[in-house]
Amino acid sequence: MPSVETGNLTKIYGKNRALDNVSFQVEDGEIFGLLGPNGAGKTTLIRILTTILLPTSGSARVAGYDVLSHPSRVRRLIGVVSQAMTSDLDLTARENLNVYGQFFEIPKRERLEKVEYLLDIVGLLEHGNELVASYSGGMRRRLEIARGLIHKPRILFLDEPTIGLDPQSRLVVWDLIRRFIKEDNITLFLTTHYMEEAETICNRIAIIDSGKIVALDSPERLKQEIPGSDVIELRLSGITNGIADSLLAIPGVREVALNGLIAKINLDNGAHLLPAIIDELRKYDVAIEDISMRQLTLEDVFIRYTGKSIRDEEIKKVSYFIGAGVPRRM
Amino acid sequence: MRTIAIIKRDLKKFFRNPLIIIVSILMPMIYLIVVGNTVQGELKNLPVVLVDMDRGPYATRVIELVRAIEAGPKTIRVFYMSNPERAIEDVKQGKYAGALIIPEGFSRDVIRSQGAELGLFMDNIDIISANAVHASVLAAVPFLTKEHISVRVDTTRPILKSVELSRKIDYDQSLVPGVVVMAVFMGALSTGVFNLIMDRFLGIHESYLVTPLNKMDIVLGLIVSGLILTTGIAVIVFAASSMLTGIFMFLGLSTYIMIIALIILTSLGLLGLMFILLGRADHPRIVGVFGGFLNVILFFPSGAIYPVASFPGWLQVFAKVNPEAYAVHALRSLMFRGGDIAAIRSDLIFLALFTTAVLTIAIVTFKRRL
Ligand SMILES: Nc1ncnc2c1ncn2[C@@H]1O[C@H](COP(=O)(O)OP(=O)(O)OP(=O)(O)O)[C@@H](O)[C@H]1O
Ligand SMILES: [Mg+2]
Numbered sequence: 001m002p003s004v005e006t007g008n009l010t011k012i013y014g015k016n017r018a019l020d021n022v023s024f025q026v027e028d029g030e031i032f033g034l035l036g037p038n039g040a041g042k043t044t045l046i047r048i049l050t051t052i053l054l055p056t057s058g059s060a061r062v063a064g065y066d067v068l069s070h071p072s073r074v075r076r077l078i079g080v081v082s083q084a085m086t087s088d089l090d091l092t093a094r095e096n097l098n099v100y101g102q103f104f105e106i107p108k109r110e111r112l113e114k115v116e117y118l119l120d121i122v123g124l125l126e127h128g129n130e131l132v133a134s135y136s137g138g139m140r141r142r143l144e145i146a147r148g149l150i151h152k153p154r155i156l157f158l159d160e161p162t163i164g165l166d167p168q169s170r171l172v173v174w175d176l177i178r179r180f181i182k183e184d185n186i187t188l189f190l191t192t193h194y195m196e197e198a199e200t201i202c203n204r205i206a207i208i209d210s211g212k213i214v215a216l217d218s219p220e221r222l223k224q225e226i227p228g229s230d231v232i233e234l235r236l237s238g239i240t241n242g243i244a245d246s247l248l249a250i251p252g253v254r255e256v257a258l259n260g261l262i263a264k265i266n267l268d269n270g271a272h273l274l275p276a277i278i279d280e281l282r283k284y285d286v287a288i289e290d291i292s293m294r295q296l297t298l299e300d301v302f303i304r305y306t307g308k309s310i311r312d313e314e315i316k317k318v319s320y321f322i323g324a325g326v327p328r329r330m
Numbered sequence: 331m332r333t334i335a336i337i338k339r340d341l342k343k344f345f346r347n348p349l350i351i352i353v354s355i356l357m358p359m360i361y362l363i364v365v366g367n368t369v370q371g372e373l374k375n376l377p378v379v380l381v382d383m384d385r386g387p388y389a390t391r392v393i394e395l396v397r398a399i400e401a402g403p404k405t406i407r408v409f410y411m412s413n414p415e416r417a418i419e420d421v422k423q424g425k426y427a428g429a430l431i432i433p434e435g436f437s438r439d440v441i442r443s444q445g446a447e448l449g450l451f452m453d454n455i456d457i458i459s460a461n462a463v464h465a466s467v468l469a470a471v472p473f474l475t476k477e478h479i480s481v482r483v484d485t486t487r488p489i490l491k492s493v494e495l496s497r498k499i500d501y502d503q504s505l506v507p508g509v510v511v512m513a514v515f516m517g518a519l520s521t522g523v524f525n526l527i528m529d530r531f532l533g534i535h536e537s538y539l540v541t542p543l544n545k546m547d548i549v550l551g552l553i554v555s556g557l558i559l560t561t562g563i564a565v566i567v568f569a570a571s572s573m574l575t576g577i578f579m580f581l582g583l584s585t586y587i588m589i590i591a592l593i594i595l596t597s598l599g600l601l602g603l604m605f606i607l608l609g610r611a612d613h614p615r616i617v618g619v620f621g622g623f624l625n626v627i628l629f630f631p632s633g634a635i636y637p638v639a640s641f642p643g644w645l646q647v648f649a650k651v652n653p654e655a656y657a658v659h660a661l662r663s664l665m666f667r668g669g670d671i672a673a674i675r676s677d678l679i680f681l682a683l684f685t686t687a688v689l690t691i692a693i694v695t696f697k698r699r700l
Contacts, residue, residue: 052539052700075542086537090343102335103541131346147537 001064003028003155003187004049009058011044011211018044019055020211026204031181031188033202035195035298037306041211042191043083046159049189050080063154076104079153081144083160083191089133093124093143096132097150104151111150118146122176138169145173149180156180158190162197170194174201195298205298209306222301227254230270231300232277234263235290243284250276261289266296332543336551337558340525344559350524354516354563355570362509362571365635366502376427376459378406378467379417386437392448396430396467405466418451424639424646428452428463458504459637461666502575506568507661508634511654513567514593515628517560518600519621522552523608530612536700545696553601553689560597565590581665589664592674595681596657602688603653609696628654656680 004026011019018041026032034042047053049062051071060067063077087096094115101111119125122142132140141161148156158177162170174197181188192198198205199219206216215222236243244256247265252273255266267273270293281288344351380396382389400408409426411417417429431449439446450467452460526548529535538548568589581589607624608617631638631645632654638646649655660677667673 047700050540052536054699072542072544075540078540080537080540082533082536082540084533084536086534088339088343088534088537089532090346091339095339095342099335099339100537100541103332103538103543105331105542144537 001028002026002061003030004032004060004062004189006045006049006060007058009045009048009060010056011041011048011053012056017211019048019058021058022208022211022213023058024206024213024216026187026189029185029187031201031203032190033198033205034189034191034208035193035198035205035302036191036208040208040306042208043159044211045208046080046082046157046189046191050078050157051075076151077154079148079151079156079186081141081148081156081158081161083163085137085140085144087132087140087144087147090131092129092131093119093135094128096143097147100147101150106151114150118150121179122146123172138165138172141165141169141173142176145176149186152184153186155187155189158188160191160193162192162194170197177201195302199298207302207305214305215301219298223296223298226266226296226300226304228266228296229268230266230293230295232265232267232270232274232291232293234265234277234281234288236261236263236281237287237289239263240284240286243281243286246280246283247277250280253277332547333551333554336543336547337555340521340552340555341558343525344521344555350520351559351563354513354520354560355566357516358509358513358567359570359574361512362502362505362574366505366575374404375407376405376463377409377425378463379409379411379420379426379429381411381414381417381429381431383412383414383434384432384436388437388440388446389432392430392432392436399466403466405462414449421451427459427637427639428467430467458633459639461504503577504662504666505635506571506575506577507658507665508629508632509571510564510568510593510661511596511632511634511657512625512629513564514560514596514657515600515625515654517563518556518597518604519617519624521559522556522601523605523611524614524617525552525555527608527611527614527617531614539699545693545698548698549605549689549693549696553598553605553692556601557594557597560601561590561594564593564597568593577665585664588671589661592657592660592664592678592681595678595685596653599653599657599681599685599688602685602692605692606688606695609692628652631655632658634658653681653684656684 002025004024006025007023009019009022010017020041022041022045034045036042044053048055049060049067051062051067051074054068062074065073065077067074087093088099091099097115097118098111101114106114116125119128122145124139124143124146127135127139132143135143145158145161148158156177161177162173165173177188178201180186190198190202202219204216204218205222206213207222208214215225217225239258239261243263244258247253247256247263250273252269253265253267257264265277274293278288378396380393382393396406396408399406406427411420414429414431417426417431420426421429429449429451431451433447433449436446436448438444450464452463526535529538608620611617611620630636631641631649631652633649634654638649638655641649656677660674660681663670663673663677671678
C-alpha cells in the first residue's frame with residue numbers, strides 16, 4: 001500500500017492554480033523529495049496531505065486513509081514539521097513536547113520517557129527547561145523535529161526542515177532524520193531548496209513547477225536524462241560563428257549552450273576532453289578568460305526543468321486595512 | 331486528556347505573561363474610580379405614577395408625603411392616574427420608574443391597625459431608578475405612622491421589597507455590579523479566543539491543527555482556561571471594588587456562591603460570544619479595535635451606569651438581548667437584595683440559554699483547517 005497517493009489534486013486560490021492536477025504515489029518506507037522554486041505549490045501540497053487545507057478538487061490518501069473523509073485517522077499517523085517555525089515560544093522545550101504528546105494521548109509514563117529520550121537525541125537536554133523564545137533557529141528546528149516524532153508517526157512530512165539554518169545545524173538535522181527513519185521505518189516526505197541534500201537523502205524526487213509535477217524519478221535517473229556526466233563552463237573573450245558546432249563535433253561533447261560570452265558544455269568524461277576543447281577554441285583565436293568544470297548535479301536537472309528565470313509569483317492578498325504584521329510564509 | 335492539555339497549556343502561558351491579567355483587573359477598577367468620581371449619582375425627576383383608590387385621610391397623607399419628596403429632594407416626579415392596571419402596565423413598559431398604588435380601604439385599615447398595604451410597583455429592569463424611587467418612598471412611609479398613629483401598624487409589608495434593602499446605596503456602590511461585569515468582559519476578551527488569535531498570528535496553530543485535536547477539544551479547552559482566568563479576575567475585582575466603595579456587608583455564604591455562579595455563567599457566555607465574533611481573526615489588532623467597540627456596545631446599554639428605562643426605545647430593545655444587561659441586573663439583585671432566586675430567575679434563564687447557544691455555535695462554526 002502506498003503511503004501517499006494523490007489523484008488530480010488541484011488547489012486554486014482566486015485565479016492562481018497553486019496545484020494543477022497533481023498525481024503521484026509515495027511507497028511505504030520511501031524517502032520522497034519535492035523540489036520546486038518558490039511559490040511552486042510545495043507547502044500547499046503538504047498542507048493538503050496533512051489535512052489542514054482542503055483541495056479545490058482531486059483526491060489524496062495518506063497512510064491508507066482519505067484526507068477528506070477521514071482526516072482524524074490521518075492525523076494520528078503523520079508527523080509534521082511545517083515550513084514556518086511552530087513551536088510555542090512561551091513554553092519550554094520539555095513542555096512543548098509534553099503538550100504535543102498529550103494531544104496524541106500518549107500515556108503519561110511513556111510520554112515523559114519519550115520526551116527525555118527525544119530531548120537527548122536532538123541535543124536539547126541541557127536547555128530543556130528554557131523557554132523556546134530564547135532558542136536559536138537551529139535549536140527550535142531540532143525541537144520541532146523531535147516534536148513531530150513523539151507519537152511514532154508512520155509518515156513524517158518535513159517542509160523545508162533546514163531552511164535558514166547554518167551548515168552545522170543542517171548536518172545535524174539530516175543526521176537526526178536519517179537516524180529516526182532507520183530506527184522506525186518511517187516514510188519521509190520532504191521539500192527542500194538544497195539540491196545536494198535532496199540528492200543524497202532521497203530515494204525519489206519530484207520536481208514541481210507552477211503547481212505541476214514536471215519530473216519524477218530517482219536522483220540518478222533524473223540526472224541521466226540530461227546529456228553528459230560533467231559540465232564545463234567557459235568565459236570567452238569573444239564568440240565567433242561556428243564555435244558551438246565545432247565543439248559539438250568533438251566525440252563525447254553532448255550539448256553546447258551559448259549565453260553571451262559564456263559557453264556551457266555538457267559532456268561525458270570532462271577531464272579527458274578538456275584538452276580537445278581548448279585545442280578547438282585555439283582555431284577560432286578566442287581566449288579563455290575563465291574555466292570551471294564540475295560533475296552534473298541535481299541542480300542542473302532542476303534548472304533544466306524549471307528554467308532560470310524567477311517565477312512570476314501570484315502573491316497573496318494582505319489586508320491594507322488591518323495590516324499584515326509579521327510576514328508570513330504561507 | 332487532549333482538552334485538559336490545552337487548558338493547562340493556556341493557563342501556563344497566561345501566568346507566564348501576567349500583564350494581560352493585571353490589565354484586566356486594573357481597567358475595571360480604574361473605571362470605577364474615574365466614573366464614580368466624575369458622574370455624580372444623584373438621580374432626579376424619576377417619573378412615578380400614583381393611583382389613589384382609597385381617597386381617605388391616610389391616602390391624602392401619603393400623597394402629601396410623596397409631594398414633599400417631589401418638592402424637596404426632587405428624586406421623583408409624580409403623575410396621577412385612576413386606573414391601577416394601566417399604571418402597572420406603563421411601568422412595565424418603562425414609561426414610569428414606579429407606580430405607587432393606594433388600595434381601597436387603606437385608611438380604614440390604618441385606623442383599625444389591620445395591616446394596611448401600599449403597593450409600590452417598579453420596573454425591575456431599571457434597577458438604579460427603581461432603587462431610588464424605592465428608597466425615597468420607603469423613607470417617607472414611617473412618617474405616616476409615627477406622627478399620626480400611636481398604634482403600631484405594619485406598613486412595611488406593603489412595600490414590595492424587604493426593609494433591609496432600603497439601605498441607601500450610593501452611586502459608587504451601585505456601579506460595582508457593572509464593574510464586575512466589565513471585568514468579566516475584559517477577561518473574556520483577553521483570554522479564550524485571544525490565545526487562538528495569538529497562535530494564528532505567530533503561526534503556531536498550524537502545529538496543533540495537524541494533531542488529533544478535534545473542534546471540541548480546541549474550543550472547549552480555550553474556553554475553559556479562559557473561564558478559570560476570567561472568573562478569577564472578576565472575583566478579585568468584585569472583592570476589591572466592594573472594599574473600595576465600602577459595601578462590605580455580609581451577604582451570606584449562599585449569596586456569595588450565587589454571585590460566583592453568576593460570574594461563571596456570564597463569563598462562559600461572553601467567552602463563547604467572543605469565540606463566535608473573533609474566531610476567524612488572525613491579528614491581535616483586530617481584537618484591540620473590536621474589543622473597544624464591543625465594550626461600548628455591551629457595557630453602556632447594560633444598565634450598569636445609567637437606568638435602562640431612560641434609554642431611547644431602540645436601545646432598550648437592544649438591552650433586552652444584551653447579556654451584560656441581564657448579568658448586571660442579576661448581580662445587582664444579589665448584592666443589594668440578598669440571594670433571592672426569584673428576583674433573578676429570568677436573568678439566569680436568559681444567560682443560560684444565551685451561553686448554551688453561543689457555545690454551540692462557537693464549536694460548530696470553528697474552522698478546523700487553515
Ligand atoms: N492562503 C493563500 N491565499 C492565496 N494564495 C496563496 C495562499 N497560500 C499560498 N498561495 C499561493 O499559492 C502558490 C503556492 O504557494 P506555496 O506556499 O505552496 O509555494 P511553495 O512551493 O511552498 O513556496 P516556497 O518555496 O516559497 O515555500 C503561491 O503562488 C502562493 O502565493
Ligand atoms: Mg513552502
